[in-house]
Amino acid sequence: MIIGLDMMGGDFAPLEAVKGIQLYLSETDSPAILFLTGDEAQLNPLLQEYNIPADRVKVVHAPQVIDMHEHPTKALKEKQQSSIAIGFHLLATGKTEAFISAGNTGAMLVGAMYSIKAIEGVQRPTISTIIPKENGKTGLLLDVGLNADCKPEHLNQFAILGSLYAQHILGISNPRVALLNIGEEEGKGNILAQNTYPLLKENSQINFTGNIEGRDVLEDKADVMVCEGFTGNVILKMAESIYDITHRKEIRHEYFDRFNFELYGGTPVLGVAKPVIIGHGISHARAFCNMIKVAQKMIEADLMNKMKASFEA
Incomplete structure (x- = not known):
């Protein structure tokens, strides 16, 4: 190798x-x-x-x-x-x-x-980030900045790519895939979210569990969280700030330490x-x-x- x-x-x-x-x-x-x-x-x-x-x-x-x-x-x-x-x-x-x-x-x-x-067949490659869950588990969020504007078909493909990465690299069997939205109910969100939901629901290659909200990102509600890159990058940068702030204020807790990007290295282009x-x-x-x-x-x-x-x- x-x-x-x-x-x-x-x-x-x-x-x-x-x-x-x-x-x-x-x-x-x-x-x-x-x-x-x-x-x-x-x-x-x-x-x-x-x-x-x-x-x-x-x-x-x-x-x-x-x-x-x-x-x-x-x-x-x-x-x-x-x-x-x-x-x-x-x-x-x-x-x-x-x-x-x-x-x-x-x-x-x-x-x-x-x-x-x-x-072949991938319309747009994507980049992801590791999300440390409050209960000690690990999640994956994508896209986080490569594709600021997306179509529903792109998010559907991100779900497949993220699910495969979670399964084979993070070791999560049958990873739960969720769509990041402003409400849990089907039909919520903007046009992109509303049109993406049925594609994910019908996708037999993933274990789609529905919508999650921003407050669920750090909870154990999903293993793979899908969104367009604009929203994903905002969440990524906010997550990075959590480590920086707690580090500067000398707030010591093993959970906050997991927000240190060095622990994960870098992001693969999926x-x-x-x-x-x-x-x-x-x-x-x-x-x-x-x-x-x-x-x-x-x-x-x-x-x-x-x-x-x-x-x-």
Whole structure:
């Protein structure tokens, strides 16, 4: 198994990425081989300093970096020797089986959409976030920002993609799928919600349990919660603020600690043909470690082929 990792993406790259690799190798019994894209003059001394075994990594020199503020499409086109562009080339040509970056989010999304492409039948790929439940369980919310405007057919597909991810990666058997709405009753909500409900209700590939409200998101009412990306991103950013506020005010509780994004690493782009994982720009070692673990789990579960088979059906 070979996983590609952009070493130059993120505010604390490449140091935190190297620390993340060290953490991953120390915690994993059968680690993947890692192809590291980035400036070898910066990477090689750090890999030696942190005693990264040479037989577990391969540095693929990438002299350019796509900065956070750059236009994604333009940057990918003009910086073909960047760590992100080379990472996608390795993935597209089969030299790696997954690609991870905490760099320019737009460039990662453009690369996923046009270098790897969507699974046949998927109208729009989506991104999700982990939702820590009050009772200790874990939920999945999608979309959380990739698709601000959606049609009912898109939400119906998000439900399938999220259900497969919850089942095979989060280990939730027969995950309960719910539509995020302003009321529990069928027929509630805006035009999008009203037209999405019957599609989800008739979808035999998911375990649809109806509508949930905003107050239910952190409760154990559903395993997969579906909405358009505008609403999902608002919830995601609010959830991130819960950890920041409780941390600043020194409010200590194991539940609030679970809102730390580093525990989950990054978000996979669901609906594209190969595993692509996008990390937060402020990722530290633990986040990089967990991103690699998620990528490995997706490969081991053969998740992309399961998604492909679902849409062929």
